[in-house]
Amino acid sequence: MSVNKYIIIFLISHLALFMAATPHSLVAEEHKPINQKDSKSASKPKPPKVIPKPEPEIKPIWQPRVGVFITSLHSFDLRNQSYNIAFWTWFVHPYDDYKPELTTEIVNAHTYNREKFFVEEKENKVKWAQAKFTGKIAHQWDVSNFPFDRQVLQIIMEDSELDSSGIQYVADTHNSKVDQNVYLSDWKIVDFKIQAPLITYQTTYGDPDLVNGDSTYSRVTVSITIERQGARLFFNMFLALYVAFVLSSLAFFIPLDNTSARLGLATAAIFSAIGNKYVVDSMLPPTTTLTLVDKIQILTFLFIGIGAIVTVIHAYLGSEQEKLAQTINKCGEMMFPVSYITLNVYWIYQAVQ
Numbered sequence: 001m002s003v004n005k006y007i008i009i010f011l012i013s014h015l016a017l018f019m020a021a022t023p024h025s026l027v028a029e030e031h032k033p034i035n036q037k038d039s040k041s042a043s044k045p046k047p048p049k050v051i052p053k054p055e056p057e058i059k060p061i062w063q064p065r066v067g068v069f070i071t072s073l074h075s076f077d078l079r080n081q082s083y084n085i086a087f088w089t090w091f092v093h094p095y096d097d098y099k100p101e102l103t104t105e106i107v108n109a110h111t112y113n114r115e116k117f118f119v120e121e122k123e124n125k126v127k128w129a130q131a132k133f134t135g136k137i138a139h140q141w142d143v144s145n146f147p148f149d150r151q152v153l154q155i156i157m158e159d160s161e162l163d164s165s166g167i168q169y170v171a172d173t174h175n176s177k178v179d180q181n182v183y184l185s186d187w188k189i190v191d192f193k194i195q196a197p198l199i200t201y202q203t204t205y206g207d208p209d210l211v212n213g214d215s216t217y218s219r220v221t222v223s224i225t226i227e228r229q230g231a232r233l234f235f236n237m238f239l240a241l242y243v244a245f246v247l248s249s250l251a252f253f254i255p256l257d258n259t260s261a262r263l264g265l266a267t268a269a270i271f272s273a274i275g276n277k278y279v280v281d282s283m284l285p286p287t288t289t290l291t292l293v294d295k296i297q298i299l300t301f302l303f304i305g306i307g308a309i310v311t312v313i314h315a316y317l318g319s320e321q322e323k324l325a326q327t328i329n330k331c332g333e334m335m336f337p338v339s340y341i342t343l344n345v346y347w348i349y350q351a352v353q
């Protein structure tokens with residue numbers, strides 16, 4: 001009995017100790033100080049989430065195949081620096097948003113009209129767009145060898161909306177040509193080319209995305225080389241001028257003492273040459289270069305003037321120095337036609353070549 005008593009007392013005492021210790025541990029746990037490191041981490045705000053910027057979409061460069069068929073060339077205007085043309089152009093491409101029949105322009109035209117256009121979809125979603133253009137094209141006529149001149153007529157087309165970063169043409173060299181029924185009076189077509197070069201303009205047209213001061217565009221350049229068949233035109237133009245030279249040369253075959261007849265021929269030659277100059281100059285544009293026409297006109301006026309001066313010298317010398325006057329006249333008879341014809345042949349040969 002005593003043993004059981006001691007066991008019961010032992011259990012009751014330990015139970016009392018346990019009951020007394022439990023609240024203090026819980027309170028201690030509740031009032032446990034917060035770690036300084038944890039406090040800092042808890043008070044520090046989280047950084048905002050960075051959303052990566054989407055990469056710009058790289059748009060592929062359109063590369064339509066472009067061709068041209070010339071149906072008419074006419075109204076060559078040397079004075080106003082132009083000519084008229086009619087042609088069909090086509091664009092073969094697979095792009096849904098590309099409307100070449102509406103955005104293509106002729107950059108070297110005074111005026112032009114887009115008369116017809118249509119678009120047809122072929123196999124594999126390939127589109128075949130066609131447009132007919134007529135226009136008055138600007139051209140700087142090179143008349144340095146007129147009427148034996150050669151001209152390179154050009155049509156230059158560009159897209160009015162896209163530069164070379166958006167479109168680059170491909171020339172259809174196989175199908176592009178001039179209609180064989182195109183007839184040019186006094187002209188012969190000697191060459192035809194179509195190319196698709198890049199051209200750089202020294203301006204950005206105000207585009208804020210361009211910083212280097214330039215902008216590059218793709219263009220289609222059609223070049224038609226024509227050569228004038230000018231032999232008949234040459235003689236029609238210069239017949240009066242050559243008659244004027246012949247009149248001045250005939251003065252050397254008139255007796256020295258007949259001064260009035262010799263000067264009469266020189267005067268007639270001068271008027272004939274002046275009339276011819278007015279007619280020929282009205283056909284040509286103003287130019288600062290020395291042309292074949294200028295050379296022949298200047299030479300003719302020079303020889304007519306020399307002939308008149310020789311006649312005056314004869315009259316001044318009189319019968320006292322008749323031998324000297326006869327010598328001068330004899331030299332004029334031979335040298336005048338030879339030198340004049342030689343220079344004309346040389347200059348005409350250079351122009352033809």
